[in-house]
Amino acid sequence: MFVAHASSRQGGNGQPEHSKQVIRSTSTLVIVPTSVRSRSGEPIRNLGANDFRLTDNEQEQKLYLERVEDEPLALVVLMQTGGAGSSELGNYGKLDSIVESVLGKSPSKLALVTFDSRVRQIWAFPPQVDGLDYGLTHQEAGDSGAAIRDAVRYAVSLLQNQPVGFRRIVLLLSQGEDSSSESSSADVLRDVARSGATIYSLTFQVATTKTRDQKTNPPHRKFGERELATIPNATPAELAAQSGGENLSFRDENDLKERMSALRDSIRSGYVLSFRPSSPTLGLHTIRVQINPRRRRYKVMARNSYWLD
Numbered sequence: 001m002f003v004a005h006a007s008s009r010q011g012g013n014g015q016p017e018h019s020k021q022v023i024r025s026t027s028t029l030v031i032v033p034t035s036v037r038s039r040s041g042e043p044i045r046n047l048g049a050n051d052f053r054l055t056d057n058e059q060e061q062k063l064y065l066e067r068v069e070d071e072p073l074a075l076v077v078l079m080q081t082g083g084a085g086s087s088e089l090g091n092y093g094k095l096d097s098i099v100e101s102v103l104g105k106s107p108s109k110l111a112l113v114t115f116d117s118r119v120r121q122i123w124a125f126p127p128q129v130d131g132l133d134y135g136l137t138h139q140e141a142g143d144s145g146a147a148i149r150d151a152v153r154y155a156v157s158l159l160q161n162q163p164v165g166f167r168r169i170v171l172l173l174s175q176g177e178d179s180s181s182e183s184s185s186a187d188v189l190r191d192v193a194r195s196g197a198t199i200y201s202l203t204f205q206v207a208t209t210k211t212r213d214q215k216t217n218p219p220h221r222k223f224g225e226r227e228l229a230t231i232p233n234a235t236p237a238e239l240a241a242q243s244g245g246e247n248l249s250f251r252d253e254n255d256l257k258e259r260m261s262a263l264r265d266s267i268r269s270g271y272v273l274s275f276r277p278s279s280p281t282l283g284l285h286t287i288r289v290q291i292n293p294r295r296r297r298y299k300v301m302a303r304n305s306y307w308l309d
Helices: 085-091 098-105 134-138 148-160 185-195 238-244 254-270
Strands: 032-037 052-056 064-067 073-080 109-115 119-124 165-177 198-204 246-251 269-277 281-290 299-302 305-308
Touching: 032 281, 052 165, 052 238, 052 269, 064 185, 073 148, 085 165, 085 198, 098 134, 098 165, 109 134, 119 148, 148 165, 148 185, 148 198, 165 238, 185 238, 185 246, 185 305, 198 238, 238 246, 238 299, 246 254, 246 281, 281 299
Parallel strands: 073 109, 073 165, 165 198, 198 246
Antiparallel strands: 032 269, 032 299, 052 281, 064 269, 109 119, 281 305
């Protein structure tokens, strides 16, 4: 929100300028993380603003585009250590080099949070990220819970306090379904829509997980306020789709490394679209990002909603 004030210097008639009317203008900039892949899954890096079309509540918007290769990141790694996550602790420990490559050489910040039926902060954006290997390899198994929604809300709250110029990323390592959160699906979907954070999730298979596909992104659904209140379960796949990220499932250590590398490419080779809403009404807005007809052989994944307070 930008507010422009008139200066307090003397006006031409000798009266202080601040005694006259103060002109204020407000403007909201909405950030839309977007990634584009070919049919074979390769990231597409050479697109311009004219290759995209963006609508806000079905109204086309003038958009701006930036590439994200060197942008600073604020990244929260969320690790499930409870329930079925206890058997994945050994696999998590192999991810340190890939997570470091996600951060890249630009100024970046990293937080590590674990969860079972409760959320536990290991460290939140320390000045030096030199304990990542230790943090990933020295976790103890938790209780039987998997409070995914609570953990995502906690991660989003951590990101809210990070510098404005940093992209906000959540990397979620968990099973595919929540089992013990106190937060409702509406709460977490609303918080994600407010935050501008992008969620990338890697899910492992458990007996209660229904999907067996390697890639489990659901179609991008449009959520109105009434729909938010009736969603039965905000899954990692649903949260990733809403925020413009991706959800991939894995079976073992090698599978996890491969999927994590794919997510790294998405994070570091995507685009940031932005616009100023032509109708900035309060509440939930639905965004739709499309590729122009010449590029329709590509697949677009983009944030599909935001919340305007």
